[in-house]
Amino acid sequence: NAGVTQTPKFRVLKTGQSMTLLCAQDMNHEYMYWYRQDPGMGLRLIHYSVGEGTTAKGEVPDGYNVSRLKKQNFLLGLESAAPSQTSVYFCASSYSDRDYGYTFGSGTRLTVV
């Protein structure tokens, strides 16, 4: 099992460009999450999904869109990248039963210049 796989691992974007970050999990988890992590800020939730076809906003959703067309995939889109979106992005997944922990991916390091 690969767990949670994030692609790409690194990316440099110019301001105004768009891109999609892909998160894939092979554990049949119902829930998936996108977090961003900035120095000194801890992890902040961007969007999350509790099942195929569902999405919901987290703490910092502005400037991002998400889609969960398949249970195993959770996509995070930046339509018009801004330097403030320079960050490390982590995807996570979990069972609906909270008696288990989250499994995190290894992160995507995004720089917007």
Place this chain on the structure above:
Amino acid sequence: DAKTTQPPSMDCAEGRAANLPCNHSTISGNEYVYWYRQIHSQGPQYIIHGLKNNETNEMASLIITEDRKSSTLILPHATLRDTAVYYCIVSDRGVFRGGSNYKLTFGKGTLLTVNP
């Protein structure tokens, strides 16, 4: 989610037990205590969780006080590889209700440095 308070940093000697405290004085009856850690540049890793009883697994032990207002994560024999930021989080367990109470909220955690 209820708030947690953790010291920003701690040191521990290699081979000794590391005891990481966490205060969660406003925890409610249906909220669990979760611990995660994040080794530099990696994604966070789940360690352990509990409701009111003490818990132990292959990674650590979790001691929750009887009033549930605080807890301690214990790494019995710390190694250099245990150097990481440790997050204490409280969150309820239940079905999705469309609200904000179904997610883990990560604070700034405790940076544990294990010294040789």
